[in-house]
Amino acid sequence: MQEQPSLLTRICIASLLLLPLAIVPDALGQLRISSYNIAHFNGDQDAFRHVLEALHSDDIIGFSQPCDIMIFQEVREENIVDLQANIDAAAPRGIVYTMATFTSGGGEDFAGGGQAYFYRSDRIAEIPTSHLDISTGANRDTDRWLFRMLAYSSTDAYFFIYSSHLKAGTGSSNEADRNDGVNLVRNNADALPAGSNIIYVGDMNFYSNNEDGYQAFIAAGGQGQAIDPYGTGSWGGSSNAIKHTQSPRDVSGGGLIGGGCDDRFDFHMPNIKMFDGNGLSMIDGSCRAVGNDGVHYDDAINDGTNTYLSNTAESNALADALFQASDHLPVLVEYQVPAVMTAFAPSDFGRVIVGAEHFVDVYVKNIAEHVDPIGVDELEFTATGQDGITGSLSSTAPLDPDFVIVQLPVDTSASALVNGTVQLQATSEATQNSEWSLSVAGEVLDHAVPSFSGKREITMLESVISIEPGDLGLFKIPIHNFQYDMLQAELDVISIEGLAGFFYSAAPLPTGIDDSPGTLQIGFDSDGLPDGEYSITVDVNVSDEPLPGAGQGQLQLDLVVNVGSAGCPFDLDSSGVVDGADLALFLGQWNQDGSADFSGNGVVDGEDLAMLLGAWGSGC
Structure with a gap:
């Protein structure tokens, strides 16, 4: 949908157009x-x-x-x-x-x-x-x-x-x-x-x-x-x-x-x-x-x-x-007398996302001095976009204080730092300021890339924790904006679908995720529950930051809680104790995604090794 400037924006721009411009000489009134x-x-x-x-x-x-x-x-x-x-x-x-x-x-x-x-x-x-x-x-x-x-x-x-x-x-x-x-x-x-x-x-x-x-x-x-x-x-x-x-x-x-x-x-x-x-x-x-x-x-x-x-x-x-x-x-x-053209466009159209339908508003009016409107020629002109601003439109500008708004599309086909130009050419005879150039800048961003890992794009994850009966469990799941750079939208987590029973959202959902991951916190209340394994699958709904062209996505998260003697995630061979056999299995998954990814970051690494060694020799 085509965006319209806010009322405040229109008032500010109208005020700017009412100001005398140093480069515009006093126009000659009708003769x-x-x-x-x-x-x-x-x-x-x-x-x-x-x-x-x-x-x-x-x-x-x-x-x-x-x-x-x-x-x-x-x-x-x-x-x-x-x-x-x-x-x-x-x-x-x-x-x-x-x-x-x-x-x-x-x-x-x-x-x-x-x-x-x-x-x-x-x-x-x-x-x-x-x-x-x-x-x-x-x-x-x-x-x-x-x-x-x-x-x-x-x-x-x-x-x-x-x-x-x-x-x-x-x-x-x-x-x-x-x-x-x-x-x-x-x-x-x-x-x-x-x-x-x-x-x-x-x-x-x-x-x-x-x-x-x-x-x-x-x-x-x-x-x-x-x-x-x-x-x-x-x-x-x-x-x-x-x-x-x-x-x-x-x-x-x-x-x-x-x-x-x-x-x-x-x-x-x-x-x-x-x-x-x-x-x-x-x-x-x-x-x-x-x-x-x-x-x-x-x-x-x-x-x-x-x-x-x-x-x-x-x-x-x-x-x-x-x-x-x-x-x-x-x-x-x-x-x-001939027309006198003046024009204005915001110098920065802001930040938009690839694929957005976005426009630069160009404000044009005829500022020729006159005693009566009949004493000024109409101002016909063409506005043409260049270098990231596209299209060419023709229109007729009214006499001051009124103005016409011409909207030229921004090229959002690929991410880019846009330093564009709008060229205006009056076609009415003898128009003063018949050529006008406006510089317009902005950013076109790629969509955010949601992932459970910062090293590769992972959209499905199983996370397992073990707690004693009556304790509160807490999942801390890192959410990454994979391969984020300055031409990529930030990532927002907007909702979690499927939470039920003893699983609940334990903290505000992370937003504005850039090159630093956000943390999704989901709690589990085991009060009154018998020993055993409890699991749930939830959908984590995400979106680009709220900019024109923002899109949405989804991550899938399997949550498993072992209460009491139901098991231990570090006992990889289920022998009842964390020992050398578990370490061997752990090293076999090194730098991969697997059951030894205790931290849930999508890869078996040093963080998981520290957790394994912390449980060494125990039955969890």
Whole structure:
């Protein structure tokens, strides 16, 4: 039967798993990414800060967390200082944002403006040598950045972000410019190292899903194929109002465009690899235009009551801020992060006996930090035993504080000192600590070998004593664990079957017999008995020490008591006296088992000779 760990063992192990492990770095929590066209910072800065604060606190998908990445379009060089100041002012307490590589050279600063990227440097790091400007026409560049997640060592936790502000305007010429720009971006993305994580954000200025530029983004073929989280159908009309991002204003003024919220210009699209649910991946259903409640089609976002947030007053205040801050709505998206594996197994599985069904319990859990469980990839892994630990099992580990127990068999086919290993290999993409090795030791013991002799295995024995009438007789029978060594179980005597009449157990049964024999003591009470020979056959039941795989055995013992003149065991020739004739018979049995084994140790030896000489010349 498979053994289960005791409650105390489970509590201790669970406590150990709750302790922080020095070799496990703080895991990176799930990612929140925003993208926002700030219209050259022509809006009200107090309103802008209000919007930034709302990006951090937005909880309409069930949870909130500070933004990890904030990307802005239409940013001029002169806006950077004020932009950083507003980001810092709106940041949750203790959180600092760093600006990534920023470029707005050539005519870009005086046309559409550049792309600015701010990130939490305690969680994410830029690889600045991979920054690239891709000219997409009309004095506009798409910026490409490469980032890595600090708590993960796998390159599958690196990701590229392309931020674009494509040519605005209707008509075939503007559409062609946008299409040319997208093809340049796609060509660059398709040429990245195989398996790259890619995100496209920005103000794309697509008027419909039929535009060639949009179709170029989502075209199959190449790793750069974009996945539109809203699907590839039409986004036009009031039935799709929830997707629209321009304009939150119904009137133009102060450098901000009006016209009402009826266009979807602002996009956030990952490539296939970042939308497959594995490792670093967009959380399906998390993409939203912040402040858009879906009922302000072709209208100002703050006209009447806004119901984007559950708190109407807060929602109306946010709508007012969006109206004043820019002529676009920000797009907010959540990403799950890869798993982080930790594992534990008892370093010593103890002592078991050959043939036992015994297992090593391996405890595994996913300790990735998260705001909500949906923000962490599941942890799939395989555990494989080596060097005395056998088998290979696959499982899925839950998030901390829960854990899964995987049981791997111990090889108990032969006795051995086991110094085994459990190798864990995570199969979930980009898992931190994806390889884990646990050392497990223990002992596999041979069964005990019960014997009446320490020199050879003897399982049947006759023992004879002589006493005077009325005396108490005592058999002292040595019980050996034959050829005992460190890889053999100890021996326990567990019962004596067949004792009856005047025979009785005279002492506790011996247990823990190793290389020193135990003594089985059986008494005989002759009170009131006439002279004569009294005998009984008993079974001595023995077992291995109480370990997994323990077996049982049996020894047979014939007990003979001569009371009074019934005879003497030392008078081997029954002449009535112990003399030279008895000595000759004794020596003929030397180093063998026979009637001259007075001590009952299974062999005729010096101990028996001493007993014979002690009775010399007597009639016993």
